[in-house]
Amino acid sequence: MKERIVIDPITRIEGHLRVEVEIADGHIRDAFSSGTMVRGIETIVKGRDPREVWAFVGRVCGVCTSTHSLCSVRAVENALGIIVPPCAEMVRNLMIATLYMHDHVVHFYHLHAFDWVDVVSSLKADPAETAKVAQRLSPWHKNSEGYFAGIQARIRKFVDSGQLGIFANGYWGHPAYLLTAEQNLVAVAHYLEALEWQKEVVKIHTVFGGKNPHPNFVVGGMPCSINLHEPNAINSERLAFVKQKLDEAKTFIEQVYIPDLLLIAEVYKEEWSRIGGGVSNYLSYGDFPMAEYGDVGNYLMPRGIVMGRDLSKVHDVDARSPEEVKEYIYHSWYTCEQGDRAGLHPFEGETNLNYTGPTPPYTHLNVEDKYSWIKTPRWKEQPMEVGPLARMAVAYAAGKEPQKSLIDDTLKKLHLPLEALFSTLGRTAARGMETLLTADWALQVFDQLIENLRYGDSRMVNHILWSPRLWPKTAQGVGLSEAPRGALAHFVTIENTLVENYQMVAPSTWNASPRDEKGILSAYEASLIGTPVHDPHQPLEILRTIHSFDPCLACAVHLYDEAGKYVHQMDTF
Numbered sequence: 095m096k097e098r099i100v101i102d103p104i105t106r107i108e109g110h111l112r113v114e115v116e117i118a119d120g121h122i123r124d125a126f127s128s129g130t131m132v133r134g135i136e137t138i139v140k141g142r143d144p145r146e147v148w149a150f151v152g153r154v155c156g157v158c159t160s161t162h163s164l165c166s167v168r169a170v171e172n173a174l175g176i177i178v179p180p181c182a183e184m185v186r187n188l189m190i191a192t193l194y195m196h197d198h199v200v201h202f203y204h205l206h207a208f209d210w211v212d213v214v215s216s217l218k219a220d221p222a223e224t225a226k227v228a229q230r231l232s233p234w235h236k237n238s239e240g241y242f243a244g245i246q247a248r249i250r251k252f253v254d255s256g257q258l259g260i261f262a263n264g265y266w267g268h269p270a271y272l273l274t275a276e277q278n279l280v281a282v283a284h285y286l287e288a289l290e291w292q293k294e295v296v297k298i299h300t301v302f303g304g305k306n307p308h309p310n311f312v313v314g315g316m317p318c319s320i321n322l323h324e325p326n327a328i329n330s331e332r333l334a335f336v337k338q339k340l341d342e343a344k345t346f347i348e349q350v351y352i353p354d355l356l357l358i359a360e361v362y363k364e365e366w367s368r369i370g371g372g373v374s375n376y377l378s379y380g381d382f383p384m385a386e387y388g389d390v391g392n393y394l395m396p397r398g399i400v401m402g403r404d405l406s407k408v409h410d411v412d413a414r415s416p417e418e419v420k421e422y423i424y425h426s427w428y429t430c431e432q433g434d435r436a437g438l439h440p441f442e443g444e445t446n447l448n449y450t451g452p453t454p455p456y457t458h459l460n461v462e463d464k465y466s467w468i469k470t471p472r473w474k475e476q477p478m479e480v481g482p483l484a485r486m487a488v489a490y491a492a493g494k495e496p497q498k499s500l501i502d503d504t505l506k507k508l509h510l511p512l513e514a515l516f517s518t519l520g521r522t523a524a525r526g527m528e529t530l531l532t533a534d535w536a537l538q539v540f541d542q543l544i545e546n547l548r549y550g551d552s553r554m555v556n557h558i559l560w561s562p563r564l565w566p567k568t569a570q571g572v573g574l575s576e577a578p579r580g581a582l583a584h585f586v587t588i589e590n591t592l593v594e595n596y597q598m599v600a601p602s603t604w605n606a607s608p609r610d611e612k613g614i615l616s617a618y619e620a621s622l623i624g625t626p627v628h629d630p631h632q633p634l635e636i637l638r639t640i641h642s643f644d645p646c647l648a649c650a651v652h653l654y655d656e657a658g659k660y661v662h663q664m665d666t667f
Contacts, residue, residue, distance in 0.1 A: 096123065098458055099630045102130070104640060105263075106205045108157045109647025111606065113618070113640060114459055117627055122636070125615070125622035126461045127606050129468040129647050130453075132427075136445045136596045143562075144170045144586055144593050145313045151584065151598065152308050155648040157197065159307035160189055160299065161577040162584070162598070162649075167313045168387065169584040173571025174313075178387060179553035182315035184543040185302050187382055188336070189309065190575075191536035192298040195343050197578040198482075198529040199351055201644045203288040206522065207281055209638040210358045214266040216279035217250055224276040231280070231353035236287070245283040265632045272361050280357070284350050295343045298336050301328060315555035322547060333544070340540060344533040355526040359508055359519055367510055370518025370639040372621030373477045376400040376484035377411065377604070379583065381576035382535060384542075394535055395576055398488045399473065403516055405491040411473065413572050413583050416441070421599065422470040425463070425608035427453055435611060437472065440585035440597035441570055468650045470607040470616065471599050479617040480580025480604045481643060482525040487515065500527050518621070521642040562591040577601055579644050600649035607650075618643065 095118065102112040110131045116124040135154055139147045147170070152163035164186060171178065178186070221243035228237035252261060273281070296306040302318050303309020310317045321327035380390055380397030390397050398408035413419050420437035423430055429446045430436050438444065451464065459465040471478075478484070489497035504527055505512060514520050559565065565588070573584040580601030587595040605617040615623070621639050628635065 097630060099633065100458065101633060101636060104637065104645070106208075106637075106641060107645040107647060108155055109602075109645070109650070111640075111645055111647050112459070113622075113636065114461070115622060115627075115633075115636065117630055120626055120628075122622045122625045122627060125619040126459055126465060127468075127608060127616070127618040128459055128466040129602075129606060129650050130466075131647065132447060132467050134445060134447055136598065137447070139593050139596045142593050143591070144173070144588050147586070147593060147596065148311050148313070151596075152311075154598075154600075155646055156307045157646055158193070158577050158579070158649065160193055160303065160309050160311070161575055161582060163308070163311045164190070165573040165575040165577075165582050165584040165598075166586075167311050167573070168575065169571045169573030169586045170313045170588075171571070172388075172573060173569040173586055173588055174559050174565060176314050176556055176559055178315050179551075179556055181320065181543060181546055181552055182554045182556075183383060183387060184539050184546065185316045185318070185554070187384075187539045188536060188543070189299060189302060190381060191532050191539065192295060192343075194532040194578055195347065195529055195536070196292055196295050197644075198525050198532075199288055199347065200292050201525065201578075202351060202355065202522075203285045205644065206641045207285060207354075207358075208261075208264055209634065209641055210271070210362060211273060211281040211285075212266050212268070212271040212278050213249065213261045213264060213282055214253065215271065215273070215275050216282045217246065217253065217275075219246065219275035219279035221246060221279075224279045227274075227276045228280050231357060232349040234349040234353075236283075242279055242283055245286065246279060248286075249282060265634045268628070268632055268634050270628055270634050273358070277357060277361070281354055284354055287350065288346075291342075291346050295339055298339050301332050301336055312555060314557060314560065315553075318554060320547060320552045320554065337537075337540060340533075340536050344537065347529055347533045352526055352530055355523065356507070359523055363508055363510060363514070363519060366519040366638070367508075367514035367517045369625055370521070370621050370642060371516040372617050372619075372623075373479050373615070374401075374403045374516070375473075375476050375478050376403075376487045377473060377478040377480050377581050378485045378488040379411070379413065379574040379576055379581045381574075382539075384539075394531075395485055396489055396492045396494050397574075398492060399478070400484075400487045400491050401476070403487075403513075405487065405512070408488060408491045413574060413585075414441075415439075418473055419583070419599065420472055420475075421597075421603075422472065422610055423464075424470065424611040425461075425465055426469050427451070427464045427467050428469065437475075440583065440599055441587060441595070443585070443595070443597040445597070466606075466608040468603055468607045468647075470610050471604050472610065477610075477614055477616050477620070478581075478604050480601045481521070482528045482578075482580075483515065483521040484580060485576060486524040486527060490515075496531065497527075500531065518639045518642045525644070565591055568594075577649075579646050579649070580604060582649075598649075602646055602650040605643050606645060606647065618645075
């Protein structure tokens with residue numbers, strides 16, 4: 095007998111995500127992912143100067159904070175043939191690296207860790223034994239009995255007051271939690287510590303971009319001046335501050351985040367390295383250009399596609415090709431002048447919000463009809479997973495180092511086969527491995543920037559073609575990036591110096607989209623099939639897999655229509 099359950103909203107993500115699943119014999123047999131906000135930011139930028147669009151699309155989300163702005167300026171630069179100065183490209187790389195480190199650490203501790211960590215159990219821990227557990231994991235300087243006793247006292251104060259605050263609404267005591275009390279206390283302590291760390295590392299964005307979130311960008315480079323000896327520019331003192339924050343980030347990642355991740359992986363690997371894989375195709379646009387952007391061969395993160403988990407081959411991807419990337423609305427609450435079955439390349443894409451049919455919330459979604467405000471993108475008609483797992487899979491298939499060796503060494507350490515990478519746990523581990531790499535890359539890029547400055551090249555903006563009088567009458571450009579959550583593309587059509595059409599295909603558009611007309615599931619839906627659920631009223635297992643993608647629905651859907659009322663809502667944490 096099938097049972098249909100609804101989780102609405104799934105929390106500890108940015109945006110509004112509803113997931114419905116059908117359970118039979120204790121396992122998920124079918125799943126439906128629905129974005130319950132209306133998409134529409136592309137319509138806001140039509141008719142505007144393309145040089146200012148970055149400031150609008152950067153407000154899509156405050157979590158990714160800078161990646162949409164970067165993608166937007168890349169799209170305009172691509173359309174107008176503008177090459178960014180070397181120092182500006184290096185600063186952009188530092189901005190990306192900072193975002194990755196911040197976003198991945200925050201995701202692990204504050205959005206995903208409590209799918210594995212039982213907060214209330216930590217009250218039973220012995221602080222002395224906890225210190226021994228932590229000291230075996232890493233040489234982090236705070237791993238002492240007194241430190242953990244103090245953290246435990248703070249948690250007990252929450253519990254005794256009857257107000258768990260940030261720890262409320264968890265499924266504490268669920269039998270799927272496997273960590274010991276001492277291991278739980280280690281993780282909770284580092285959760286609180288990561289809250290302090292994350293506000294420090296983003297100060298790098300304020301140095302180069304003026305603020306965080308939503309730091310400033312400019313078409314043609316970066317809107318900052320670097321002069322080692324000028325008090326009113328980014329000088330030696332400011333650069334030394336950036337270096338300090340990069341060093342601190344590397345230490346925290348190596349001595350806190352990665353040891354905690356490996357601890358959780360070791361405890362949960364038996365089951366969670368075998369489920370949650372979902373679709374078997376992986377897309378990466380690549381990023382971290384170490385020379386001129388667009389010269390894909392010099393990217394630290396390679397571009398390509400892995401099909402069917404075949405790691406012996408990488409397929410090329412061309413986002414400009416109308417035969418490759420298309421978006422569909424067959425199960426999405428949009429209309430299309432060419433009909434609901436039409437697949438449109440983003441250059442021809444539409445964002446029509448005049449749909450008048452029923453929208454959520456429902457008791458249950460009408461999954462035979464339209465059931466999401468997220469479009470369904472496909473590459474050559476195939477679904478793709480994007481994100482850290484996709485990037486690491488493409489790098490592994492391409493033989494890219496150090497990614498390949500890091501994957502092999504990590505799996506060897508956990509005594510897991512390569513196939514374990516394609517799972518809920520593998521997806522979570524891939525994010526950690528990527529963060530470790532990014533910490534090293536950031537310092538590499540910083541050294542490269544200092545070396546370039548010493549040679550006297552401090553150019554930050556290329557003003558060529560800055561005047562619209564020099565632009566072609568019509569131009570089209572694609573900006574590609576790897577946001578923390580995956581492959582991101584912005585498509586701009588410029589007509590008579592103004593934006594004629596603008597489309598974004600964001601990571602959560604790929605991952606969270608509804609199935610296509612053929613019934614082929616996208617990444618979220620596919621990843622849930624076969625997942626065991628111990629208690630339908632406490633669907634912790636569903637949260638583990640969905641959260642492993644680091645969902646961010648604001649990128650996929652952008653306005654909210656609150657018509658109707660919730661018929662059923664399950665509180666989640």
